[in-house]
Amino acid sequence: MLRKAPAGGRAVASNGTTAATSSLPVISSEDMCPVCKTIRYLNKDMEFLINPECYHSMCVNCVNRLFNDGPNQCPYAGCRKTLRRKGFRSAFFGDLSVEREVDIRRRVAAVFNQVEDDFETLKDYNDYLQMVEDLTFDLVSGTDAQRRAAEATLQQWELEHKADIERNRKAGKEADEQSRRRLAAEREAARQRRMEALREAEEEKLERARSREAELDSLAQGDVGAGAQRVQLKRRGQAAANRAVEAAVNAAVAAADVGRLSIRGLKEKKKAPAPEGPYDPFGGMDFVPSRYKLRAGLTHPGIEKYKHDPAHITGGYSFDEYMTRAMFEAFAGLGVFIEDEKEVGIGLSAGEVATISAGIAAVGDKMELD
Amino acid sequence: MEFNIDDLPVLFPYPRIYPGRMLAGSYMVDLKKTLDAGGNCVLEMPSGTGKTVTLLSLIVAYQQYYPSHRKLIYCSRTMSEIEKALVELKALMKFRAERLGYEEEFRGLGLTSRKNLCLHPSVKREKSGNVVDARCRSLTAGFVKEKKEKGEDVEVCVYHDNLDLLEASNLIPNGVWTLDGLLRYGEQHKQCPYFTARRMMQYCNVIIYSYHYLLDPKIAERVSKDLSKDCIVVFDEAHNIDNVCIESLSTDITEDSLRRATRGAQSLENKINEMRESDQQKLQDEYEKLVEGLRGADDGRQEDSFMSNPILPDDLLKEAVPGNIRRAEHFVAFLRRFIEYLKTRMKVRQVISETPPSFLAHLKEYTFIEKKPLRFCAERLTSLVRTLELTNIEDYQPLQEVATFATLVATYEKGFLLILEPYESDTAEVPNPVLHFTCLDAAIAIKPVFERFSSVIITSGTISPLEMYPKMLDFPTVVQESYSMTLARRSFLPMIVTRGSDQASISTSFQVRNEPSVVRNYGNLLTEFAKITPDGMVVFFPSYLYMESIISMWQGMGILDEVWKYKLILVETPDAQETSLALETYRTACCNGRGAVLLCVARGKVSEGIDFDHQYGRTVLCIGVPFQYTESRILKARLEFLRETYRIRENDFLSFDAMRHAAQCLGRVLRGKDDYGLMVLADRRFQKKRNQLPKWINQALLDADTNLSTDMAVSSARRFLKTMAQPFRAKDQEGISTWNMEDLRKHQEKMDEERIKELQAQRDRELNPPPAAQAASHVGAGQAESDYEMDDFDEAELMALDNNA
Numbered sequence A: 001m002l003r004k005a006p007a008g009g010r011a012v013a014s015n016g017t018t019a020a021t022s023s024l025p026v027i028s029s030e031d032m033c034p035v036c037k038t039i040r041y042l043n044k045d046m047e048f049l050i051n052p053e054c055y056h057s058m059c060v061n062c063v064n065r066l067f068n069d070g071p072n073q074c075p076y077a078g079c080r081k082t083l084r085r086k087g088f089r090s091a092f093f094g095d096l097s098v099e100r101e102v103d104i105r106r107r108v109a110a111v112f113n114q115v116e117d118d119f120e121t122l123k124d125y126n127d128y129l130q131m132v133e134d135l136t137f138d139l140v141s142g143t144d145a146q147r148r149a150a151e152a153t154l155q156q157w158e159l160e161h162k163a164d165i166e167r168n169r170k171a172g173k174e175a176d177e178q179s180r181r182r183l184a185a186e187r188e189a190a191r192q193r194r195m196e197a198l199r200e201a202e203e204e205k206l207e208r209a210r211s212r213e214a215e216l217d218s219l220a221q222g223d224v225g226a227g228a229q230r231v232q233l234k235r236r237g238q239a240a241a242n243r244a245v246e247a248a249v250n251a252a253v254a255a256a257d258v259g260r261l262s263i264r265g266l267k268e269k270k271k272a273p274a275p276e277g278p279y280d281p282f283g284g285m286d287f288v289p290s291r292y293k294l295r296a297g298l299t300h301p302g303i304e305k306y307k308h309d310p311a312h313i314t315g316g317y318s319f320d321e322y323m324t325r326a327m328f329e330a331f332a333g334l335g336v337f338i339e340d341e342k343e344v345g346i347g348l349s350a351g352e353v354a355t356i357s358a359g360i361a362a363v364g365d366k367m368e369l370d
Numbered sequence B: 001m002e003f004n005i006d007d008l009p010v011l012f013p014y015p016r017i018y019p020g021r022m023l024a025g026s027y028m029v030d031l032k033k034t035l036d037a038g039g040n041c042v043l044e045m046p047s048g049t050g051k052t053v054t055l056l057s058l059i060v061a062y063q064q065y066y067p068s069h070r071k072l073i074y075c076s077r078t079m080s081e082i083e084k085a086l087v088e089l090k091a092l093m094k095f096r097a098e099r100l101g102y103e104e105e106f107r108g109l110g111l112t113s114r115k116n117l118c119l120h121p122s123v124k125r126e127k128s129g130n131v132v133d134a135r136c137r138s139l140t141a142g143f144v145k146e147k148k149e150k151g152e153d154v155e156v157c158v159y160h161d162n163l164d165l166l167e168a169s170n171l172i173p174n175g176v177w178t179l180d181g182l183l184r185y186g187e188q189h190k191q192c193p194y195f196t197a198r199r200m201m202q203y204c205n206v207i208i209y210s211y212h213y214l215l216d217p218k219i220a221e222r223v224s225k226d227l228s229k230d231c232i233v234v235f236d237e238a239h240n241i242d243n244v245c246i247e248s249l250s251t252d253i254t255e256d257s258l259r260r261a262t263r264g265a266q267s268l269e270n271k272i273n274e275m276r277e278s279d280q281q282k283l284q285d286e287y288e289k290l291v292e293g294l295r296g297a298d299d300g301r302q303e304d305s306f307m308s309n310p311i312l313p314d315d316l317l318k319e320a321v322p323g324n325i326r327r328a329e330h331f332v333a334f335l336r337r338f339i340e341y342l343k344t345r346m347k348v349r350q351v352i353s354e355t356p357p358s359f360l361a362h363l364k365e366y367t368f369i370e371k372k373p374l375r376f377c378a379e380r381l382t383s384l385v386r387t388l389e390l391t392n393i394e395d396y397q398p399l400q401e402v403a404t405f406a407t408l409v410a411t412y413e414k415g416f417l418l419i420l421e422p423y424e425s426d427t428a429e430v431p432n433p434v435l436h437f438t439c440l441d442a443a444i445a446i447k448p449v450f451e452r453f454s455s456v457i458i459t460s461g462t463i464s465p466l467e468m469y470p471k472m473l474d475f476p477t478v479v480q481e482s483y484s485m486t487l488a489r490r491s492f493l494p495m496i497v498t499r500g501s502d503q504a505s506i507s508t509s510f511q512v513r514n515e516p517s518v519v520r521n522y523g524n525l526l527t528e529f530a531k532i533t534p535d536g537m538v539v540f541f542p543s544y545l546y547m548e549s550i551i552s553m554w555q556g557m558g559i560l561d562e563v564w565k566y567k568l569i570l571v572e573t574p575d576a577q578e579t580s581l582a583l584e585t586y587r588t589a590c591c592n593g594r595g596a597v598l599l600c601v602a603r604g605k606v607s608e609g610i611d612f613d614h615q616y617g618r619t620v621l622c623i624g625v626p627f628q629y630t631e632s633r634i635l636k637a638r639l640e641f642l643r644e645t646y647r648i649r650e651n652d653f654l655s656f657d658a659m660r661h662a663a664q665c666l667g668r669v670l671r672g673k674d675d676y677g678l679m680v681l682a683d684r685r686f687q688k689k690r691n692q693l694p695k696w697i698n699q700a701l702l703d704a705d706t707n708l709s710t711d712m713a714v715s716s717a718r719r720f721l722k723t724m725a726q727p728f729r730a731k732d733q734e735g736i737s738t739w740n741m742e743d744l745r746k747h748q749e750k751m752d753e754e755r756i757k758e759l760q761a762q763r764d765r766e767l768n769p770p771p772a773a774q775a776a777s778h779v780g781a782g783q784a785e786s787d788y789e790m791d792d793f794d795e796a797e798l799m800a801l802d803n804n805a
Helices: A006-013 A060-067 A096-111 A122-141 A144-160 A162-220 A226-258 A301-308 A319-331 A338-344 A350-363 A365-369 B027-037 B051-065 B079-100 B129-140 B142-149 B158-163 B179-189 B193-203 B217-223 B238-249 B255-278 B280-292 B314-318 B328-346 B356-367 B371-375 B377-388 B393-411 B442-452 B468-473 B516-532 B544-557 B559-566 B576-591 B605-609 B633-646 B650-667 B695-700 B710-724 B741-767 B769-804
Strands: B002-005 B008-011 B041-044 B072-076 B107-110 B175-177 B206-210 B232-235 B251-254 B352-354 B416-421 B434-439 B455-460 B479-482 B492-499 B536-541 B568-571 B596-601 B619-623 B677-682
Touching: A096 A122, A096 A144, A096 A162, A096 B328, A096 B356, A122 A144, A122 B328, A144 A162, A162 B356, A162 B633, A301 A319, B002 B027, B002 B741, B008 B051, B008 B079, B027 B041, B027 B051, B027 B455, B027 B479, B051 B072, B051 B079, B051 B232, B051 B455, B072 B079, B079 B107, B079 B175, B079 B179, B079 B206, B107 B179, B107 B193, B129 B142, B129 B393, B158 B193, B175 B179, B179 B193, B217 B238, B217 B442, B238 B434, B238 B442, B238 B455, B238 B468, B238 B650, B251 B255, B251 B393, B255 B280, B255 B328, B255 B377, B255 B393, B280 B328, B280 B377, B328 B356, B328 B377, B328 B393, B328 B434, B352 B356, B356 B371, B356 B393, B356 B416, B371 B377, B371 B393, B377 B393, B393 B416, B393 B434, B416 B633, B434 B442, B434 B633, B442 B468, B468 B633, B492 B695, B492 B710, B516 B536, B516 B544, B516 B559, B516 B619, B516 B677, B516 B710, B536 B544, B536 B576, B536 B650, B544 B559, B544 B596, B559 B568, B568 B576, B576 B596, B576 B605, B596 B605, B605 B650, B619 B650, B633 B650, B650 B677, B677 B710
Parallel strands: B041 B455, B041 B479, B072 B206, B072 B232, B107 B175, B107 B206, B232 B455, B492 B677, B536 B596, B536 B619, B568 B596, B619 B677
Antiparallel strands: B002 B008, B251 B434, B352 B416, B416 B434
16 A cells, blocks of 8 residues: 555645645545545445535545544645534535535525526626626635635625525525426326327227127128128227217317426327217207296196096007197297398307217217117 | 420430429429429439439529529438539530530539548548548638738648639639539649638539538538528438438437546636736637627638537527626636536436436536526537637537537427436446437428528438428428339339248248248248349348348358358448448459349448449348337437327337338339349238338339249249340330430320310310209219218228228
8 A cells, every 4th residue: 555645646736725725636536545545446335425624535434434433634634624524425526626616606606696587688697697607716716815805795795685685596496396397297298198199009909909809700600791890880980989089188188288387399289080970860959948847747637637548558658748749839939030040040050069979979888789 | 305394494415304204293393393382392203213313404494594593402412422413413514505505604513521622732641531621620720821921830721722812703613513523623723622612602503512511500500501592402312311310410428528528628728728828818809709799709600610509599699698608717617517517417327318408407406507508508619719729629529519419408498308328238237328419300400491491302212101201300392292113114023022932921020030930931032032133132131130140040051051052142241341342342243243142231331322233233132121229219219209299100100211211222223224123022011011112112013912922922033034134125115214305295295285175175164054054963963872872882991991900
């Protein structure tokens, strides 16, 4: 162990202007602890810690050995800082001068946290940025006097702009939080979409296999009537309609979401073609009476006697049906105003019809039974 | 020959023309339509049939006939293609001059790298292009000249300085200059050909250069900045254009490049300190300029600017540089912090994929680097390097890469992804981290081109399916067309072999690719075709890995010994020099009658740039569908992106990509009308992908040939080769696959007659409405009837679909 620690040696050599920067190791040796000269070969999990007091790195063992019994002097030659066990941490950067610079920046950024909106012109903002940068530079690598002056400016600014700083800090925190949330939401949405796509592909495959099997079955049973084929076709049409409706619903949900979170790379996609539902003979008209209410126990003396007549109460004849029809006929035509109809056009718009029929298609599982 | 399209007189330098060029709704007509409408188009034209000359002759005619004189920018992929296009253009202009009786006011130039165009006695001897660039810059930069004028003793390039003595808009006389011609002219007049071409670009009618000068934003900014908006831009051989776009915006950062970037930053700092002591004023000047805004600092951004910058939005360029990187030393510290951060990130030992916003958030948290100064990084570095008058630019290359990366990552939120791969492969023990900054969206790089130029023409021999390109590159088209070939004889025979002689299906799909029966069947296929093919035969494999494994298995089975009896066997390797040696040997063997088999890879160099015309390639055998390596993280990310953004499904894209490479391989063998060859696709899966082949191949592929076993394929190939062996004279082609003036006139007359007839019929209808109405009512009735029929028909079709599925 006659070799001199390269890091330590250089630190001494680069003894420069001020106490803080004087003995900074320029390069942290990755493989040897400059204090106990242990090399990585002997201790595979060797880890280096630094103390932001002087940024001298040493291995965990050294730190434990030296500082477990309370504060002690830094073991580096020429460094007189007193260090505590608590102050040690592992460095984020490989280059410790950068580590130190960033620590200083953290301190500066906590005070100088003005944003562009706080300034009237861009030029002012840029001048401000440069001022901050100059100050940081003074703190990092200035002479003693410069450093003191910078410290003073920093403190003065902190005193003067306390309210602003606090406000900006909060705003910054909020913005950070928001962007983090947005990122998370985006990632989640992307994951969802991926799952969805996977599922879709899977389903399609399954569906294909199923229909193929059904086809084979029907072939095996002989009798391949046109009827069987038709059922087959209908089922496929149904599946397509189901998918379309689902897609429409998803699109609606997504549209509602748009305000809240932006979806990465989502383009306005072409509208899914209006799903073809089964044929609706009434064109979407419904027959729930609007001008009167049909009470359940409605009777009329005229028909009372027939209720006991076996000729009428046989097979499937319903008095309620009769009443409904009679009422419908009585009111039919009452609400029709020819002029209005001429202007507005009859019935619902095509879009409404399509939506309704799509709705029917969506729930109409029983359709394929008949 | 000379003919008219609509009112435009076209002079075609050859006495004969292929009908596909001329037919109504065909290449020239469509081209003209596109130019008239001022839109973009995608055209597919069979390879090796004079696509270039057709394009040039129409566009030149268009330029000369219409008063607007729109400039043509013709982009091709390789040097040889550029040279070929220049020769064609020269021939065309000579022909025009003969025909018209006078020389037109016309200038056509090609541009290529300094390495190819340098005349400086010592610089041109350098081997590497980068070194030539760097040395050239150190001799020709603006400040070097200034120093010289001040009387300092610096080396300059005579060839370059002579240019300044000439009239700036007339460095070279009119005419078409091939690269060789340009070099010769430069030598005679002692002027630099490279800068001649660069500076004359504004005054040219036709510019021919490589894609990169237009697509790579780093180069385009400098080279193609002054081209006007109404230029006609043509991308030839554009089937890979999306990959070129993506590559031009992607960067890979390794630990080594970071180390060198650190060194670069260090030496930059030293230089700054030196300059502060010697010439404080210069730094101060730069600083003053930066306070005003970036552009101000950059009015010297011209041909000799040192480093390149990725695309920046224009508003950014007008804005002033952020205050915290205005000073040189601040900027260097800023760079150093960024590099250190990247180094730390590279230490992570698991795969990370990250979007730019999340990267920026993390960066800000740990280094207090904001997004805005990061965006200015590349521009700021360029400015600094210019101020410091650095000449040894190659030392700063890695630093430049990092700065470019910084700018891109801060500029684009979408369409990019950072992927950190700590290990080279899954099994590797020693970490070798690479940070891939990949562009996922091909549209980003090409967008400025579409925005700036009104007519962009994308064309290639194999660019199917056409609709994929507008979708991926995100542009509208006026015309999308694929043209077929008209041939006097079937000069190529495409076949799909799905089974071996033992009826076992063959495929290179992952599950079965190493099964002995599959390997043996492929081996048999190779032997059989080696037996019957005259001269050269080219075999394509999906990957190097598979090629190696199958060759070693063939060796074990004795198949290679069998092939050896008929042909020499040569193999492509990733090494360029070895491959070129193999190619040379292959050519020799093909010429002296021994014949040879070249085993190569569908995505390698051979499949892209090398023609196997005539005896050099009589059979091309494509073993397996050349899918991309789907486990690659970058590819996965890109697929995901395509699905989310452009609604292109993974499988669609993979299959499209595989088939365009397959088509590219097949196209290697047929390079002209008197050429002939076999095209064998050997994989079960090709059967379903048949429709994705280019139209001209698909048309020639008979249904009977889509599901062959080895022995059947061999017998039909034999038959084909026998017919091809019959004497064939150029005269036989006339009127069918080539037209002379007479045929052309006949065709045009026919077309005209048809049009007249049509017009007459229309007028008749207008004149006698009653019968027309009657006819209409007839039609109505017919429709009512056919409504019922439709139903049945529909059902039948659906059933057919069912059966297919």
